[in-house]
Amino acid sequence: LIQMTNIAKNYEIGEEVVHALRGVSLSIEKNEYVAIMGPSGSGKSTLMNILGCLDSPSEGTYDLNGKAVSDMTDDELAEVRNKEIGFVFQNFNLLSRSDSLHNTELPLIYLGVSRKKRRELAIASMQAVGLGERMHHKPSELSGGQRQRVAIARALVNNPSIILADEPTGNLDSKTGEEIMQIFEVLHSKGNTVILVTHEPYIAEHANRVIHILDGQVDSDKATENA
């Protein structure tokens, strides 16, 4: 499904170059459940953005479903992103002027789903993350963990086959966090692929494989007891 070879990512700021990823190689099969861990600033979000086709590497190759992402046109990339991938951003990335229902519907608007169907799917997704009572609140009218859950609802509304979640429980108490993990568990049991970044060991325990990133490189890549 996913094959990365020698992926590097550099950011330039004035004269300075930050080597956020320095030669990452990994492959992930369909229906794996992978946790990515590592210190703050080690390159996890940079890796997730490249996995999710939201950013391109400075060097290296990335094949998705057997096709080289670097050879895809913008339209093909957008189609992969909208149809196959659900992305939960670390900073939520919600539209501040729209209420949570409209934020959740967003991926379906890109896919041309009818208004009535969009509404139904978005309401179901909001209820699944426990926010049925907060559908008409704007992001500034929600708590931190509620905003995070809108970001999760939006990522799952188009029934993606690959879920990429960057620190999905960072603002959630353990009970609410476990409810979100149950959602990922169900998606995984249905044959989908789940890749999440976390710093919380009890979250990583749900995965069947843990990749540790250190200073822009893969430090270890091991199966867990769940494998």
Add this chain to the structure above:
Amino acid sequence: LIQMTNIAKNYEIGEEVVHALRGVSLSIEKNEYVAIMGPSGSGKSTLMNILGCLDSPSEGTYDLNGKAVSDMTDDELAEVRNKEIGFVFQNFNLLSRSDSLHNTELPLIYLGVSRKKRRELAIASMQAVGLGERMHHKPSELSGGQRQRVAIARALVNNPSIILADEPTGNLDSKTGEEIMQIFEVLHSKGNTVILVTHEPYIAEHANRVIHILDGQVDSDKATENA
């Protein structure tokens, strides 16, 4: 130091009223170390914003240093906020167009500290949170956990006597999180008061008292083994 009696906070959205806090009474002495926990959406940040004089309650009284906050003028409130309180926001609240050094200096600009002294104090604060190499990065050029640490550096730069930190480690791996907790530990040992919101039990263990909030009310308020 802090005395709250029957604090209520309501938010109105159209016809709907959200009772975010429904009668919270608590008192906190100087040099206590308090952890506030509770489910997502239970009212913790709302309580912290009122404690930090960033928002006023709908009902109830709040006395700070023996003075009623509701009787303070805007200038008096600004002085308390800038001189005595360091506030770490759950969503960081950084200026997106300024680099991290300038963001950290901000409280000192309000206090009229000289440019040279501001620079020195802000550099020391950035180094204390491990971001000496990221001083000229803007927030969008930082990782999630690095942005969080800039928010912490900014809150501590004016040497506040009351530290209010809302989920200060939500985006940090446990090692970096422990480094931040060491900073709070040192501040506490110097006689300052630390009040933090967290959902991580290993963070709450640093405190000598844990207040559980449930549905806008105090559910329990107990000393920990550290007390």
